[in-house]
Amino acid sequence: MTSPTLSFLGGAGTVTGSRFAVSTGESDVLVDAGLYQGLAELRRRNWHPSDLDPAALDAVVLTHAHLDHCGYLPHLVREGFTGPIRCTPETAELVEIVLRDSAHLQEEDARLANERGYSKHRPALPLYDLGDVERTLPLLAPVAYESRVDLAPDITGLLTPAGHILGSSCALLDVAGHRIVFSGDLGRGNHPLIRPAGPRPAASTVVVESTYGDRHHEPADPELLASAVRRTVARGGSVLIPAFAVDRTELVLIELHRLMSTGQIPRVRVHLDSPMALAALAVYRRAFAGARRSGPDLRTAIGELHLEAVADAAASIRLNQPTEPCIIISASGMATGGRVVHHLAHQLPDPRNCVVLTGYQAVGTRGRQLLDGARELKIHGRYVPVRAEVVDVPTFSVHADADELMAWLCSAPSAPDVVYVVHGEPQSSAALARRIRTDLGWLAVVPRLDERVRLD
Incomplete structure (x- = not known):
């Protein structure tokens, strides 16, 4: 046998x-x-x-x-x-x-x-x-x-x-x-x-x-994200958050809602620019619809954030050059592909902006390069200077x-x-x-x- x-x-x-x-x-x-x-x-x-x-x-x-x-x-x-x-x-x-x-x-x-x-x-x-x-x-x-x-x-x-x-x-x-x-x-x-x-x-x-x-995970420090958003908005920049479309986006939305509702960060527009993340968000909303929970409510967070869903490519392209300080959440979480790569190409050269990393960044990914302090990033065959602030918020893991x-x-x-x-x-x-x-x-x-x- x-x-x-x-x-x-x-x-x-x-x-x-x-x-x-x-x-x-x-x-x-x-x-x-x-x-x-x-x-x-x-x-x-x-x-x-x-x-x-x-x-x-x-x-x-x-x-x-x-x-x-x-x-x-x-x-x-x-x-x-x-x-x-x-x-x-x-x-x-x-x-x-x-x-x-x-x-x-x-x-x-x-x-x-x-x-x-x-x-x-x-x-x-x-x-x-x-x-x-x-x-x-x-x-x-x-x-x-x-x-x-x-x-x-x-x-x-x-x-x-x-x-x-x-x-x-x-x-x-x-x-x-x-x-x-x-x-x-x-x-x-x-x-x-x-x-x-x-x-x-x-x-x-x-x-x-x-x-x-x-x-080991360090104790959660909500001030990491809050202070990054406040600094960026104060200098007239925008916050770009590469986030995994499945689950990480939901956690980021819940935390942004908490920070805005408690006055820890200013109320600015929040754009979710990822068709995949929007579809996954719908699955999460259905899964927890009607559930009795003592913790945060995903539907409440989405509603009170007045989340702006970016569904089409033309709207995504317009977000490459925001007209006012805002928060953009886009996939993929390690910046290996997706719309976030285009946003990085446009926003990394501007020192007013900030990129917030929210999870594990594998070796060889653009997210890991940013985490390790890269001063330039190769995107679609060209090198882009990294002048934007880069902040790691590991507590989302x-x-x-x-x-x-x-x-x-x-x-x-x-x-x-x-x-x-x-x-x-x-x-x-x-x-x-x-x-x-x-x-x-x-x-x-x-x-x-x-x-x-x-x-x-």
């Missing part, structure tokens, strides 16, 4: 591109199908052929709807995958938005690269297109939390809350008698809208993320830090046989693995890309 195996096809040695394959010899299931982002070296991996045969996959399990966990799906379908994609209902709604936006941006980037000649490829092509996305969406097969589902004849799965974004989950798989749990991306327990992650399911094998595996990851690992009644530490930059994954070994005495391994291990 063939031993069941786990293969690390992505998310190993980097914080993007999560893909983990489970095989029994008879069945094959993929957990997450994420795009690589950031460094060109990483992005090129999206094009690399894999030993995995998409046509032979029985199913895909998604932990959540962020691009680095779901953005590779249409390419799998293009290469022959036809099985079910299991995820929560909320994740299915958000994935539809994320994938359509991803295909649109890839097609647009390829078009611009061909027109302006700044790509090395002739012609530049998208990894997948909208047609591939439309063939992917019917495969989404939602399943409720805590509902066991057959993924293959000898593999079953169950999703539990992860507390990261709407619909996010941990994935527990029973694989030919062996139990393995994938953390997905874990939240922090203090999200104003999302229920926190539950205890870690008992399993002999644990695959845990390590985005913040080497650091919805990733568990090192202590919170350890607490989740310890929340099960029994220790696992092994913990595989993934989805982190090398120093972050190494630090978390070292702490697991030292503090808990458990076997902890940082796997290599394409490494395969036995589960028995």
Whole structure:
């Protein structure tokens, strides 16, 4: 009898591109199908052929709807995958938005690269297109939390809350008698809208993320954002906030409403310039409609901010040169693509303006370059000077830090046989693995890309 195996096809040695394959010899299931982002070296991996045969996959399990966990799906379908994609209902709604936006941006980037000649490829092509996305969406097969589902004849799965974004989950798989749990991306327990992650399911094998595996979140300092807005408005500039379209935008809107309603920042126009973020916001509003909550109300925040939705490209172009101080929220959160890139090109050269970074910035992204103090940024083949103020507001992060990851690992009644530490930059994954070994005495391994291990 063939031993069941786990293969690390992505998310190993980097914080993007999560893909983990489970095989029994008879069945094959993929957990997450994420795009690589950031460094060109990483992005090129999206094009690399894999030993995995998409046509032979029985199913895909998604932990959540962020691009680095779901953005590779249409390419799998293009290469022959036809099985079910299991995820929560909320994740299915958000994935539809994320994938359509991803295909649109890839097609647009390829078009611009061909027109302006700044790509090395002739012609530049998208990894997948909208047609591939439309063939992917019917495969989404939602399943409720805590509902066991057959993924293959000898593999079953169950999703539990992860507390990261709407619909996010941990994935527990029973694989030919062996139990393995994938953390997905874990939240922090203090999200104003999302229920926190539950205890870690008992399993002999644990695959845990390590985005913040080497650091701790500092106590929230709301004055960071408030003072940045006040300074910028006082000098006649505008605040540009690159924000992830899914979840981060909602958190930023709630905080801006709080700061304006308490008089900590002036009431200026707030523009949401991202079709994807607007669509995701509608999903969040439906999810919490009628919910009795003691915390912040998303609908109230949107209404009292008099949020201005920027739906068409012409209105977005006009925002490149605001006529008065304002706040612009636009995707993507790490400035890897989308309308925010055009805004950066126009607003970075003006010292009156301010760019507020609101979350994790992966190595190789424009957001990380700004965070590291870059004085120029390459955008659409040209270098742009960075004269605007850049402010990092890390308290918006919805990733568990090192202590919170350890607490989740310890929340099960029994220790696992092994913990595989993934989805982190090398120093972050190494630090978390070292702490697991030292503090808990458990076997902890940082796997290599394409490494395969036995589960028995």
